[in-house]
Amino acid sequence: MDRIGDLLVQSGFDRCVVVTDHNVATAWRPVLQAGLNSLCQDWIVVPAGEEHKTLDQVRELYGSLLGLDVERRTPLLAFGGGVVGDLAGFVAATWLRGLPFFQIPTTLVAMVDSSHGGKTGVDLPEGKNLVGAWYPARAIWADPRTLRTLPRKQWACGMVEAVKAALLASPGLLEKLEDFSHPPDPSARQDSEIQELVSESARIKREIVLRDPWESGERVLLNFGHTLGHALERAGDYARFTHGEAVGLGLLAALRLAGRRGVLTEAWGLLGRVESLLAAWDLPRTIPTSFRWEVVAAGLKRDKKKRQGRLLFVLPTRLGRAEVFEVDEAEVCQVFAELQVAEGSPELG
Incomplete structure (x- = not known):
C-alpha cells in the first residue's frame, strides 16, 4: 500500500x-x-x-x-x-x-x-x-x-477458493494447502509462505481468465462448487453460510456427483482430502436439515449458467482437471440429501 x-x-x-x-x-x-x-x-x-x-x-x-x-x-x-x-x-x-x-x-x-x-x-x-x-x-x-488482521473465519473462506483452484489445476498446490492447514494457524506462518499461497492460487485463476476473458469456454470451470454454493447462500438468506462455507459444500457435492457418475475414479480419496481440509478450518461439511430442497432447487433454477433449462455443474475428472456436465435436478437432490446426513464419507456408487 x-x-x-x-x-x-x-x-x-x-x-x-x-x-x-x-x-x-x-x-x-x-x-x-x-x-x-x-x-x-x-x-x-x-x-x-x-x-x-x-x-x-x-x-x-x-x-x-x-x-x-x-x-x-x-x-x-x-x-x-x-x-x-x-x-x-x-x-x-x-x-x-x-x-x-x-x-x-x-x-x-x-x-x-x-x-x-x-x-x-x-x-x-x-x-x-x-x-x-x-x-x-x-x-x-x-x-x-x-x-x-483477517479473522480466522475469513481466512477459512479464502482457503476454500484456494482449494478450488488446486482441484482444477494444481495437485502440488493441494499438497501445499494441506501442509499449510496442519495446524491451520496463519499467524505461525512466514510472510513468504502466505505470499506463495496467494500468488499460486491467483495465478491459476488469472491464466484461465486470460485465455477466456468473456466466459465463453474454459472460464466456466471457475464456477466449480459455486452452482450449489450460490443456491445455499440464497436459501440461508445470505446469513446462514458465508460464501466460502457455501462453496465448500458445493465442492463436496460436485465430488460426490463426479463419483456417482463414474467420471472421477479417485472420488473417494479426493473427497476425504477435501473434507479433511474443511474440517481443519472448522468449515461445515453437512447441510442443516432445516434447509428444504425445494428452496435450494428454486435457487439452482436461477443459475446464470444453465443451458436450455438444464443445470450445468463443473465436475472433476481427475485431480487437476475438470469438465462441465449437464446434470438432472434429481441427481443434485440425491447428493443434497447425502450431505444433510453425512457424518463422514459414505461410499460413492
Whole structure:
C-alpha cells in the first residue's frame, strides 16, 4: 500500500475516491491514507456484509459520487474484500459510463479469486450477482499485511477458493494447502509462505481468465462448487453460510456427483482430502436439515449458467482437471440429501 499514491500519480491522476467498508476502514484506513500521500482523496465507507451488496447501496454510492463532483477521469479504488470489490466495480462500470477502476483486496478470497477477472455486480432477492457488468480493474494491488488482521473465519473462506483452484489445476498446490492447514494457524506462518499461497492460487485463476476473458469456454470451470454454493447462500438468506462455507459444500457435492457418475475414479480419496481440509478450518461439511430442497432447487433454477433449462455443474475428472456436465435436478437432490446426513464419507456408487 505504501506506493499506491506514487503509482496513481505516475498514471496521471491527481485525485481518487476510495470505497471501503467499516471493518477495513477501522483497521487499515490510516495506512492507505499515508500510502496515497499527496494525492487528493475522498473516502466512502459502506456497511460490511453480503446483505449490503444491493441496488439500494449502489444508489447511495451514486449519490455520494454526485455530491463529490466526481469526473470521468477520477479513479475509484475498491479497498476491501469481495463484496466491496463487486459493489465498487459495478458502480465504477456504470457511473458516467465508466470510471478508472483499481482493486486493493484485503481478504484472502479477494486476493486469490474475486478481484481477478472483471466480474462486478450486486444481488437481488431472487439470486446472487444477477445484476452486473464485466469491468476489469486496471491494476490489482494486494498487500499481504492485511491478512494478518483477517479473522480466522475469513481466512477459512479464502482457503476454500484456494482449494478450488488446486482441484482444477494444481495437485502440488493441494499438497501445499494441506501442509499449510496442519495446524491451520496463519499467524505461525512466514510472510513468504502466505505470499506463495496467494500468488499460486491467483495465478491459476488469472491464466484461465486470460485465455477466456468473456466466459465463453474454459472460464466456466471457475464456477466449480459455486452452482450449489450460490443456491445455499440464497436459501440461508445470505446469513446462514458465508460464501466460502457455501462453496465448500458445493465442492463436496460436485465430488460426490463426479463419483456417482463414474467420471472421477479417485472420488473417494479426493473427497476425504477435501473434507479433511474443511474440517481443519472448522468449515461445515453437512447441510442443516432445516434447509428444504425445494428452496435450494428454486435457487439452482436461477443459475446464470444453465443451458436450455438444464443445470450445468463443473465436475472433476481427475485431480487437476475438470469438465462441465449437464446434470438432472434429481441427481443434485440425491447428493443434497447425502450431505444433510453425512457424518463422514459414505461410499460413492
